[in-house]
Amino acid sequence: MGKIVVEVMLKPEILDPQGQAVGNALPRLGFTFAQAVRQGKRFEIEVAGEPTPSMLADVEKAAEEFLANTVIETFVVKVEK
Amino acid sequence: MRVGVVTFPGTLDDRDAARAVEYAGAEAVSLWHGSDDLKHVDAVVLPGGFSYGDYLRCGAISAKAPIMKSIIIAAEHGFPVLGICNGFQVLAEAHLLPGALTRNADMHFLCTDQTLKIENNKTMWTNGFEIGQEIVIPMKNAEGNFNCDDATLHELESEGRVIARYVGVNPNGSRDAIAGITNKRGNVVGLMPHPEHAIDLLTGPSKDGLTFFTSVLHSMIAGVK
Numbered sequence: 001m002g003k004i005v006v007e008v009m010l011k012p013e014i015l016d017p018q019g020q021a022v023g024n025a026l027p028r029l030g031f032t033f034a035q036a037v038r039q040g041k042r043f044e045i046e047v048a049g050e051p052t053p054s055m056l057a058d059v060e061k062a063a064e065e066f067l068a069n070t071v072i073e074t075f076v077v078k079v080e081k
Numbered sequence: 082m083r084v085g086v087v088t089f090p091g092t093l094d095d096r097d098a099a100r101a102v103e104y105a106g107a108e109a110v111s112l113w114h115g116s117d118d119l120k121h122v123d124a125v126v127l128p129g130g131f132s133y134g135d136y137l138r139c140g141a142i143s144a145k146a147p148i149m150k151s152i153i154i155a156a157e158h159g160f161p162v163l164g165i166c167n168g169f170q171v172l173a174e175a176h177l178l179p180g181a182l183t184r185n186a187d188m189h190f191l192c193t194d195q196t197l198k199i200e201n202n203k204t205m206w207t208n209g210f211e212i213g214q215e216i217v218i219p220m221k222n223a224e225g226n227f228n229c230d231d232a233t234l235h236e237l238e239s240e241g242r243v244i245a246r247y248v249g250v251n252p253n254g255s256r257d258a259i260a261g262i263t264n265k266r267g268n269v270v271g272l273m274p275h276p277e278h279a280i281d282l283l284t285g286p287s288k289d290g291l292t293f294f295t296s297v298l299h300s301m302i303a304g305v306k
Contacts, residue, residue, distance in 0.1 A: 010183075015254060017188045061235055065143065068175065069138055071181045072228055 002051045003080045004059050007039035008068045042081075043067055051079050082298050085122035087152075087168075089114040089143045093130035094165065094277060101277040102126065105294035106215030116148040124161035124205075124297050125152055127168025129221075129275055137223055139182060139224045149175055161205040161297050162269045166222055167260070169271030178262055178271045179237070179251040180229030185222070186254025194286040195220035195274050197260050198246040200241070204267035205300040207244050209292040215248060216289035220274035227255035227262075227273075244270055 010016050015039045023037035049057060059077050068075040084102040086109055088095045099109035109185025110122050114132075119125070131141040137202070140263045143149065149171070156162045158179050164274035185191060196217050199210040209217070236257055237243055245261040253273075261272035 012253055014183060015186055015226070017186055019183050023210075066141070067137070069141065069181055071179075072183060073231075 002047045002049060004047060004051050004056065005046045005078045005080050006045065006059065006063045006067050006075055007040060007078070008039065008041040008043070008073050008075045009071055010061075013070045082124075082241040082301055083110050083120070083122045083182055084108070084297070085110045085112040087112045087120060087125060087127050087148055088098075088113060088131035089133040089146060089171075091130055091134055092128055092167070095130075097275075098126045098128040100292045101291065103279045104247070104280045106242065106297055107294070107298055112148055114143065114148050117147040117151045117152050119148075119155065123301050124163070125155075126276065126277075127152075127162065127164040127171050127263050129166030129168060132167055132171070133264070135224070137177075138174065139172075140167055140172075140174040142166075143171045144174035153177060154298065156264075159266060159268050161212065161300065163206050163293060163297070164269075164271040165277060166273055166276055169273055170224065172269060172271045174203050177269050178264060180196045180227055180256075182222075182224050182273070183226045183228050185226050185252075188223075190221070190223040191193060191225065191252055192219075192221040192303045193250065193252070194218070194261075197245040197274060198248050199245055201267075203241075204244055204263045204270050204296075206293050206296050207263075207271040208300060209296040215278075216245075216292075217287045218274045218276050218279040218290045219253070222273055223252075225273040226253045227254065227259040229256060240265065243272040245272060245274075278281040 021039040063075045085106045086098045103111040161278035202210045242266045247258040251258045276293040279290030
């Protein structure tokens with residue numbers, strides 16, 4: 001069984017109030033390392049066997065049309081072991 | 082005149098939308114997301130709610146429903162479509178309207194009677210208003226922050242496609258305080274606040290919302306595009 005991962009992030013110019021809220025909470029918990037936080041989504045897709053190039057092309061299409069809204073988000077498709 | 086009201090899983094305001102359609106003098110026809118049958122209606126309302134629990138993105142899963150395939154084809158030929166709140170989010174996800182509705186800038190779920198200024202009375206859903214008319218209708222959402230790139234914003238503004246803007250403090254961070262927009266043809270309108278909740282003083286802050294529903298009937302009778 002293979003695993004294809006799609007990671008989706010808001011574009012840098014789109015305000016991410018969720019990420020900001022997380023970023024503001026960290027120092028209150030004593031974690032002072034963060035200058036900024038942005039929050040995204042990760043889809044783990046299980047497939048039968050090793051992902052083939054045509055399967056990856058299909059995932060790319062699904063990400064473009066559905067998993068991400070490219071008006072406000074970017075995405076990357078990766079194969080994970 | 083028959084106006085369809087679509088119910089998706091998680092839609093909340095379909096009953097109020099149907100009621101508003103009937104107050105305006107049309108027959109409300111219930112449409113189901115899982116069917117592609119528009120039942121020979123003359124216009125469609127996509128009502129508010131939390132279809133699919135706002136999973137993935139607000140409106141994203143509903144935008145791929147069978148009924149939307151029929152609505153997209155019809156809308157491209159001038160069929161009137163009004164998306165309210167979650168319905169606006171569905172229209173944006175279906176690319177019938179540009180831009181996207183994102184999380185409110187202050188993270189709050191807003192629930193208030195909101196004043197809006199009408200800026201375009203040429204659309205099929207707003208022709209009964211005066212330009213500059215201020216209306217008060219309820220607003221209730223957490224993802225009403227209208228976003229788009231600079232080129233799209235310029236296009237919307239230069240073509241007069243902002244149909245309503247928030248008056249006073251921008252409640253959610255929307256670009257140019259945009260509350261609602263239309264497509265180029267003026268048959269598809271999306272609006273975050275809820276006109277269907279403002280049709281009777283017994284239950285709403287005003288009757289201002291009714292004009293959206295009477296406008297579309299007027300458009301169809303007059304053949305106005």
